[in-house]
Amino acid sequence: MSTPVKVAGFLAAIAAIFGLALVVGRAIGPVDDEPAAHDDAHASGDGRVHLTPAGDGGTEIPEGLMVSQDGYTLALAEPGSPAGRDRTVAFTITGPDGDPVMSYDVEHEKQLHLIAVRRDFTGFQHVHPVLDEKTGVWSIDLDLTPGTWRLFADFKASGADPLTLGTDLAVSGDHQPADPAPENRxxxxxxxxxxxxxxxxxxxxxxxxxxxxxxxxxxxxxxxxxxxxxxxxxxxxxxxxxxxxxxxxxxxxxxxxxxxxxxxxxxxxxxxxxxxxxxxxxxxxxxxxxxxxxxxxxxxxxxxxxxxxxxxxxxxxxx
Ligand SMILES: [Cu+2]
Known part of the structure; x- marks a missing residue:
């Protein structure tokens, strides 16, 4: 292929991409003109509600339902674990650049709060993993019984909004789902x-x-x-x-x-x-x-x- 043909092909490709970008841009529209009122529910502080704006003025989404939000992702080192006491669970929070986040703001005296609960609401644990400052890997020992566990990482990456991301951890063994808990006060x-x-x-x-x-x-x-x-x-x-x-x-x-x-x-x-x-x-x-x-x-x-x-x-x- 001659150089002029290559250049012409390159320019055509650029034009196609640019044209597509224009169409996409019009279809999505501006994304940063949220009314200020949306910020209220996101505010930290006592009694904070921890709701995330949906982005279109619609229903607000509670925290903890997503494994990835605002460019941050909760990634388990292993998707499962054997049951047992003091089982080490390791994970990273990756940032918008794809690398593990290394810098966190302290909130409520800790850089990250981990809540672990089996999906049938047994075995609740609120713990504080330790960050390996060389690798960005968090780790903590949990007492795990067989079943599917939900892990919530509640943290604030430096320079970003507070987030709670959630993921499931499969714990092997003979699982006996708990009966639904009766109401209790x-x-x-x-x-x-x-x-x-x-x-x-x-x-x-x-x-x-x-x-x-x-x-x-x-x-x-x-x-x-x-x-x-x-x-x-x-x-x-x-x-x-x-x-x-x-x-x-x-x-x-x-x-x-x-x-x-x-x-x-x-x-x-x-x-x-x-x-x-x-x-x-x-x-x-x-x-x-x-x-x-x-x-x-x-x-x-x-x-x-x-x-x-x-x-x-x-x-x-x-x-
Ligand atoms: Cu905590």
């Missing part, structure tokens, strides 16, 4: 009893009060854990959409008491059943109290008394 763990007051409300802020007692006595000397007297993770039944909620007030603000009540405000994205996990620290040990609750009915301010009628209405059945 009292959870017992290691001699502590935690009660939950307040109703989750689809699309509206709800006040949840968690009260910790031990041997029937209110616990009034909770210890700060990751900068708060409690951390609450809510997972939606069905798809494990993820909400991480921080309580009202901080341990050293002069007004927030160290128990027995820890108060949270959160809005869940839809009606349905949610699994709530409260991490709290007392006498130097972090424990987790687990609840299963269904969203209340009409969002009447101050109405916190659940009833069968409200639950029935919220289930969306039409007869």
């Amino acid at each position: 009292t959870a017992t763990v290691d001699g502590y009893e935690v009660t939950l007051d307040g109703d989750l409300t689809a699309g509206a802020d709800a006040k949840l009060t968690l009260s910790v007692t031990r041997n029937g006595e209110p616990v009034t000397d909770l210890q700060p854990y990751l900068g708060a007297y409690g951390h609450l993770v809510a997972l939606r039944a069905g798809d494990l959409a993820y909400l991480h909620v921080h309580p009202d007030g901080e341990p050293d603000d002069g007004t927030t008491k160290p128990g027995p009540d820890v108060v949270f405000h959160t809005a869940v994205p839809s009606a349905g059943t949610y699994h709530l996990y409260l991490d709290f620290q007392h006498n130097g040990v972090v424990r987790t109290a687990a609840f299963t609750v269904t969203t209340g009915g009409a969002a009447t301010p101050g109405d916190t008394a659940p009833s069968e009628t409200e639950h029935g209405e919220s289930s969306g059945h039409q007869h």
